[in-house]
Amino acid sequence: MTPFRYARAADPGDAIARARDGSRYLGGGTNLVDLMRETVERPAALVDVTGLSSAIEETDGGGLLIGAGVRNTALAEHRAVRERYPMLARAILAGASAQIRNMATVGGNLLQRTRCTYFYDTAGSRCNKRVPGSGCDAIGGFNRIHAILGASEACVATHPSDMAVPLVALDAVLHLRGSDGARTLPVRELHRLPGDHPEIDTVLEPGELITAIELPALPMARSSTYRKVRDRSSYAFALVSVAAAIEVEGGTVKDVRLALGGVAHKPWHAARAEAALIGGPATAEAFAHAAAAEFADARPLRDNGFKVPLATRTITAVLADLAGVDA
Numbered sequence: 001m002t003p004f005r006y007a008r009a010a011d012p013g014d015a016i017a018r019a020r021d022g023s024r025y026l027g028g029g030t031n032l033v034d035l036m037r038e039t040v041e042r043p044a045a046l047v048d049v050t051g052l053s054s055a056i057e058e059t060d061g062g063g064l065l066i067g068a069g070v071r072n073t074a075l076a077e078h079r080a081v082r083e084r085y086p087m088l089a090r091a092i093l094a095g096a097s098a099q100i101r102n103m104a105t106v107g108g109n110l111l112q113r114t115r116c117t118y119f120y121d122t123a124g125s126r127c128n129k130r131v132p133g134s135g136c137d138a139i140g141g142f143n144r145i146h147a148i149l150g151a152s153e154a155c156v157a158t159h160p161s162d163m164a165v166p167l168v169a170l171d172a173v174l175h176l177r178g179s180d181g182a183r184t185l186p187v188r189e190l191h192r193l194p195g196d197h198p199e200i201d202t203v204l205e206p207g208e209l210i211t212a213i214e215l216p217a218l219p220m221a222r223s224s225t226y227r228k229v230r231d232r233s234s235y236a237f238a239l240v241s242v243a244a245a246i247e248v249e250g251g252t253v254k255d256v257r258l259a260l261g262g263v264a265h266k267p268w269h270a271a272r273a274e275a276a277l278i279g280g281p282a283t284a285e286a287f288a289h290a291a292a293a294e295f296a297d298a299r300p301l302r303d304n305g306f307k308v309p310l311a312t313r314t315i316t317a318v319l320a321d322l323a324g325v326d327a
């Protein structure tokens with residue numbers, strides 16, 4: 001590991017003042033420290049922000065404001081989250097291990113980096129995300145876990161966070177602070193598609209700090225869910241995952257929320273499927289049709305063509321379960 005400096009931030013202003021060139025914020029360290037050990041990342045300094053914001057508060061609008069320093073376990077176990085946003089609690093509990101969830105923070109989880117194996121292989125693999133302009137060994141290589149939507153010729157990686165998927169479905173909002181002041185940003189707009197610059201994962205400005213995540217009130221989310229399909233039942237990242245909530249009235253879909261994990265460089269808001277569903281019949285056939293519409297532009301790679309039918313079937317099954325119809 002390359003030597004680095006460490007400082008614990010006293011408050012958000014102190015953290016931002018310390019976030020100079022070459023420094024990084026430190027959450028639970030469960031991803032960043034691994035990347036430093038592998039020399040994928042070499043920050044000159046770490047600014048520890050774990051003590052800054054660890055409260056979960058009710059908002060005036062009936063939602064929740066979650067501090068960026070809240071540990072994953074605390075969020076998943078919070079009563080209001082389990083009752084009002086079960087898709088979020090389930091997504092967190094589907095990720096990593098109990099020990100890692102006890103350490104990992106909400107802010108760090110959103111900004112964890114891809115699990116593409118070539119990205120971690122500093123010994124011999126070409127990776128545009130790690131070394132811009134070096135090439136991408138995943139494109140002609142082993143790409144079973146990679147993206148089927150929104151990839152580019154520079155990078156076909158997927159975003160690994162489970163928690164980010166329900167946050168996209170719920171239309172959660174980030175509270176940010178930087179040297180230019182505070183702003184808010186929908187989680188749906190946080191992560192980028194790779195394009196020509198896969199080394200840039202998000203639209204955050206350098207040194208910008210996530211201070212909190214706001215969940216809006218969403219009564220239909222009370223009966224929402226998250227389903228993760230993976231190679232083994234724990235300690236594995238999603239091949240495909242689905243966060244969903246649906247409101248049905250008289251057999252017709254009144255409202256629906258749908259987001260996908262494991263399919264793209266960012267947690268994927270299934271806007272096409274949502275549009276196809278609203279106002280239509282709540283039947284398994286309509287759900288399958290809407291899921292197929294979402295994947296009309298899918299571009300599978302050599303090893304991951306199975307993700308299209310897998311995701312289509314998973315969306316259909318999840319919506320059918322929530323709507324109480326036969327799949």
Ligand SMILES: Cc1cc2nc3c(=O)[nH]c(=O)nc-3n(C[C@H](O)[C@H](O)[C@H](O)COP(=O)(O)OP(=O)(O)OC[C@H]3O[C@@H](n4cnc5c(N)ncnc54)[C@H](O)[C@@H]3O)c2cc1C
Nearest residue numbers: 027028029030031032095096105107108109111161162210
């Ligand atoms: C073996 C293993 C299995 C795993 N399995 C899963 C899984 O199945 N699903 C899943 O979703 N995740 C999984 N994870 C990943 C785990 O969830 C992440 O490592 C964790 O959520 C990252 O949180 P952290 O607080 O430790 O982040 P850190 O490692 O501390 O930081 C990650 C990034 O976020 C930045 N950062 C941290 N806080 C802030 C802030 N407030 N503002 C701005 N930037 C910030 C850091 O600078 C860094 O770039 C796994 C990890 C391991 C090691």
Ligand code: SF4
Nearest residue numbers: 116127128136155156
């Ligand atoms: S898919 Fe992206 S992260 Fe993986 S090797 Fe290619 S450029 Fe690197």
